[in-house]
Amino acid sequence: MGASPKRAAGGAGSKKAPPAAQDAAEDCLGLYRTMVLIRHFEESMRRLAAAGETPGLVHLCSGQEATNVGVILALREGDYIASHHRGHGHCIAKGAPIDLLAAEILGKAPGICGGRSGSMHVVDLPRGNLGTNGIVGGGIPLAAGAALAARARGTGEIAVCFFGDGALNQGLLHECMNMAAIWSLPVVFVCENNGYGEFTAMEDVTAGESVQARGEVFGIPSVTVDGMNVRAVRAATLAAAQRARIGEGPSFIVCNTWRYGGHHAGDKQDYKDDEETKRWEAADPLITFAKTLVDEKRASRDELAAIEAEVVARVKAAVAFARAAPQPAIETLEAHVHG
């Protein structure tokens, strides 16, 4: 059997990244608040899915908050992102109002896309979000293309594409990395490696000793970071974004992370090993960052609890709004197929 890439729980993998320090511009409570918001939003969606209130499939990102927030809060307004099927956290970090996002996931009229698209197809272009995506790897060329547009215009935006370890084996990724490299496009490739593509372990279907080598082969500066550590993710993104902004082209960031809820809401996760689950849960991005903030005396436990209470209230209100919202009017069925 050939070698396959390894992931360490709560760590960067075989290549040890330097410990991430706080940078001058870091809004540490903002990072914390956004991660907590995503967690509570996702857990609310899990309950709604279990109750049968969410049409279709819902893929939750609880456990991956540090990769969502560490990357997106390092960007500027106007920058683009392209997300994937596990994309609620990306939408929230990019500024989507959670009441409208919840309404979209429930297929309700006030949803971001009029309730017609749902969890996997949220396109939120006014906020630079090229969309969550139902096709594995589908967002990769969209982000690279937005970067191409920015370069052609000379307007200075950059683009980030998020994808999971499942997309590592899509040819599209390799095509786009090659083009981004030859054209020095301002794009950052971010692999949120949560260890499983649907129900299959990443190692079982992914050849080679390292994931980041898949960027290095194109000459793209590539790094592996602890995807449970929001500061590590943020630091890597700031470096990559800086390279993109000054015309030095693409970067590749591999974030080792963990999805608590399995592939989709309701996944029983029989394929996971209990010990492995315990190791990753001990590295929970919210718990570890809360401890860091308290240890560094940036916030007290009480202040963090107050943030969480405020977030819980916001999510509760958003869910109530979405549940009470009307269904799309039947005459909108065929709207917006063509202009």
Place this chain on the structure above:
Amino acid sequence: MAETITFRDGVLEALFEEMRADPSVILMGEDVGAAGGVFQQTKGLFEAFGARRVIDTPISESGAFGMAIGAAMAGMRPVFEVMFGDFMTLCMDQLVNQAAKVRYMSNGAATVPLVLRTTMGVGAGLGPQHSQGFHAWAAHVPGLKIVVPADAADAKVLMKAAIRDDDPVLFFEDRQLYAARAMARDADETLPLGRGRILRPGRDVTLVAIGRMVGVARAAAEALAREGIEAEIVDPRCLVPLDEALLLESVRRTHRALVMDAAPLRYGVTAEIAAMIGEKAFDWLDAPVARLGAVDTPAPISRSLEPLVCPTPEKVAAAVRAMM
């Protein structure tokens, strides 16, 4: 004598004019830049507009076309060239799952204003993997617009309209028409997509023809006229949106319709148009709507077999006689 242009140069003039007028128009494709296109169909654009707007892509149709979609969502108007229509299959996920659905998925807030131009056509010995036309496949996908120009002047105005359109437009160019000349039309003339034209008036039968079939229909109509049968030729120009009103108006006058295409007959565009006429003009028909298409096989390269694939003027005339 007024100026004439070739089909190839009609499209090229449209690209020059639109790229000059709108800096958001960019061109992407294999060998479209410094090489000027494998059919010389993009000659001079690279020199005029530079490498940031005339972009030679690697042979990565899926990724490169996906990037054109992303660029379109981010405000550009890309024209993406797929050298041979058969290679469109490599772009299918991007075309069907991304480009076609973005406007609908975003509830109208995002658009994909791009043109995918590609060549097609049996007849140059190019064989099974370099001859096919996928306009029928594409027309089945909600969210795409489909243009099949029949002559040089139309190719120019329709390409300009396609570039200015805010939806993804597929522009199918029959290579057999590339060198054909037509009268040039006014540089500023544009045409909204979805408006067909009557090319030859006639009282006895409506011949619905797109692309190269327009020429075939003309030859058949001349032969039929010698027998006293006056055929009307209608070129819809666009399959989506389809000028149903023009087609129905013609059929209600002639009471007969023959629909033809140079792509395989089975489940093709002729079936859709014939069904539409049957549903909406049944009471005016004096004969069942007839169809002609290519044989349902891949395109052979052999000089004895290849000419048998597509409808000929003789087959068209014979089909009309059978309806009278």
